[in-house]
Amino acid sequence: MSMVRCDGVVQIYRAQDVEVVALRDVDLVIDRGETVALLGPSGAGKSTLLWLLAGLSRPSAGRLWLDGVEVGRLDQRALDRLRASKIGVVLQNPSRNLIGYLPAAQNVAFAQRAVRRDRRRVRDLLSRVGLDDAGDRPAGRMSGGEQQRLALAVALANSPRLLLADEPTSQLDPGAGRRVIDLIKESAEAEGTTAVVVTHDVAVSEALGRTVTIRDGRVGSEGRRGEDFVVVGREGAVQVPPEYHHLLPPGSMARIEPLEDGVVLRRAES
Numbered sequence: 001m002s003m004v005r006c007d008g009v010v011q012i013y014r015a016q017d018v019e020v021v022a023l024r025d026v027d028l029v030i031d032r033g034e035t036v037a038l039l040g041p042s043g044a045g046k047s048t049l050l051w052l053l054a055g056l057s058r059p060s061a062g063r064l065w066l067d068g069v070e071v072g073r074l075d076q077r078a079l080d081r082l083r084a085s086k087i088g089v090v091l092q093n094p095s096r097n098l099i100g101y102l103p104a105a106q107n108v109a110f111a112q113r114a115v116r117r118d119r120r121r122v123r124d125l126l127s128r129v130g131l132d133d134a135g136d137r138p139a140g141r142m143s144g145g146e147q148q149r150l151a152l153a154v155a156l157a158n159s160p161r162l163l164l165a166d167e168p169t170s171q172l173d174p175g176a177g178r179r180v181i182d183l184i185k186e187s188a189e190a191e192g193t194t195a196v197v198v199t200h201d202v203a204v205s206e207a208l209g210r211t212v213t214i215r216d217g218r219v220g221s222e223g224r225r226g227e228d229f230v231v232v233g234r235e236g237a238v239q240v241p242p243e244y245h246h247l248l249p250p251g252s253m254a255r256i257e258p259l260e261d262g263v264v265l266r267r268a269e270s
């Protein structure tokens with residue numbers, strides 16, 4: 001069964017009189033144990049999608065399943081329970097994941113409140129993010145990079161089925177970034193944790209099993225094993241990647257030439 005299934009997911013923000021369509025008809029299936037890098041330009045809708053997958057808001061339209069359960073059918077309490085027991089989240093600003101006055105180790109332990117407490121896992125996670133000796137330090141007194149690593153330990157504390165992380169290496173040097181990547185991959189391999197990671201860090205996207213690129217609120221392309229593919233969306237729509245806009249600029253006319261295994265798009269001379 002898939003861990004994540006989005007079926008025509010739409011997300012609209014309403015601020016005063018203005019509506020922003022952040023996601024439009026997102027179709028996406030992520031299997032259990034997959035590691036996915038969510039890529040795309042600023043404002044494309046990556047954080048919005050992550051927020052929905054975290055159960056932190058509900059889609060404006062469309063259907064979303066997490067671990068086989070349709071989110072729209074859960075009441076708030078059931079959704080909170082699903083989040084606490086099955087989902088781990090690293091938000092973009094790491095301090096938002098942490099309780100500043102609590103020592104690091106207690107932050108990790110607190111994240112186990114909905115599952116069985118496991119002190120060994122707390123110690124092990126702190127060690128794997130390179131914070132072995134920092135367990136007694138209040139999270140609020142840690143550097144941005146330390147908080148970012150602690151936030152990952154907190155997100156993994158409850159052995160989540162689904163790990164969601166928004167730019168988890170943005171404040172880390174390459175060595176610490178590598179540890180974070182390794183921990184995400186090892187969790188997937190050893191525990192079957194599905195991971196979806198928003199990132200601009202090439203080291204992260206290259207290390208994960210699959211890339212999904214969001215452009216203008218849609219799944220524009222996907223990459224597997226180093227090869228990129230455009231995705232034919234609903235009603236047959238395809239996004240021409242920006243690197244080919246000089247050949248086929250947005251708004252230009254094109255001819256479609258059928259081949260046996262697909263079609264070719266050629267700019268029509270005006």
Ligand SMILES: Nc1ncnc2c1ncn2[C@@H]1O[C@H](COP(=O)(O)OP(=O)(O)OP(=O)(O)O)[C@@H](O)[C@H]1O
Pocket residue numbers: 013014015020021022040041042043044045046047048049
């Ligand atoms: N709370 C909000 N209210 C109104 N509009 C919002 C809100 N959050 C996001 N948006 C808008 O929704 C769109 C998608 O934003 P989102 O943060 O999901 O993009 P992103 O791909 O994560 O960008 P970045 O890489 O810069 O973080 C943008 O146009 C953004 O301005």
